Amino acid sequence: MRSHNDIISPKSPAGYVAISGFLVAVALIFSYIETLIPFAIPIPGAKLGLANLVTLTGLFFLAPGQVFIIMIARIILSGFMFGTFSTIIYSLAGGIISFAVMLIAKKTKILSPLGVSILGGVFHNMGQLIVACLVVKSYAPTVYLPYLVLLGTITGSLIGLIGRTVDSHL
Amino acid sequence: MSSKKEKNNSTLKNDLFILIVFLMISGCLFIVFGRSSKEDGAYALVTVNGEEYARLDLDKDTDIIVSTDKGTNTIHVSGGEVYVDSADCPDQICVNHVAVRYDGESIVCLPHKLVIEICSEKEGDVDAVSQ
Numbered sequence: 389m390r391s392h393n394d395i396i397s398p399k400s401p402a403g404y405v406a407i408s409g410f411l412v413a414v415a416l417i418f419s420y421i422e423t424l425i426p427f428a429i430p431i432p433g434a435k436l437g438l439a440n441l442v443t444l445t446g447l448f449f450l451a452p453g454q455v456f457i458i459m460i461a462r463i464i465l466s467g468f469m470f471g472t473f474s475t476i477i478y479s480l481a482g483g484i485i486s487f488a489v490m491l492i493a494k495k496t497k498i499l500s501p502l503g504v505s506i507l508g509g510v511f512h513n514m515g516q517l518i519v520a521c522l523v524v525k526s527y528a529p530t531v532y533l534p535y536l537v538l539l540g541t542i543t544g545s546l547i548g549l550i551g552r553t554v555d556s557h558l
Numbered sequence: 559m560s561s562k563k564e565k566n567n568s569t570l571k572n573d574l575f576i577l578i579v580f581l582m583i584s585g586c587l588f589i590v591f592g593r594s595s596k597e598d599g600a601y602a603l604v605t606v607n608g609e610e611y612a613r614l615d616l617d618k619d620t621d622i623i624v625s626t627d628k629g630t631n632t633i634h635v636s637g638g639e640v641y642v643d644s645a646d647c648p649d650q651i652c653v654n655h656v657a658v659r660y661d662g663e664s665i666v667c668l669p670h671k672l673v674i675e676i677c678s679e680k681e682g683d684v685d686a687v688s689q
Binding site: 472474498499500502503506507510520523524525526528529531533534537538540541545548 | 570583584
């Protein structure tokens, strides 16, 4: 069994807060690193999603509720620091949908972080696309659907490969 | 550690299955979405916040400035193509977008809730012909 659970998620409230705060900080650093990477694809919402690495890894080691709180905190804070208010709305939609999908995928126990991350990447982009359609009140953004599925698969795989490596070393 | 390795190997197969399935889905989507868009459009429909703002005839070279409370986009039409010349939106995705000319193509500026869609039929044509 996974003995590290005893170390990484102590039952005490202080331990809970410490782990959560630490992981939010790590996720924010990933968000910051991502703003430094030029990723000039003229498609709305196209990005690497490095910060999702924290959500992904967290799902395999922590309680889902805690991971969810860490993700929401990260999205709101990084939105205020590196984005705009609309960035927060898009990220929240993508984040919540991908979190739900990744949680279900993880619970099936037939996928490693790689497969879970691919699903998360694709559904994150789907969530953003739905919000984009609602914002402009038009189906026009769906022309990006093929690109967003492909990009979600690629970025999900990259993050998933890192997540797999992290998972096997923790 | 060895049991974990075995588990990783069996899940890896499922992971690769997921990867291949989504690559195939995106491939199919590219084929479906790419097929119907090789006809030159007739006009560009500009909508802001879901409401029609302007119709630009693709045969006439024009520049229009769309200014709303969200900001300004300068749309340029020339040689049957439409592109956004400049905009004061934060992401500049609409400005970096390639020019569109085929039916069904579009440029979206999310911060300004602006959509430019290429349409093929002039709705006014039926009336013009019957007159």
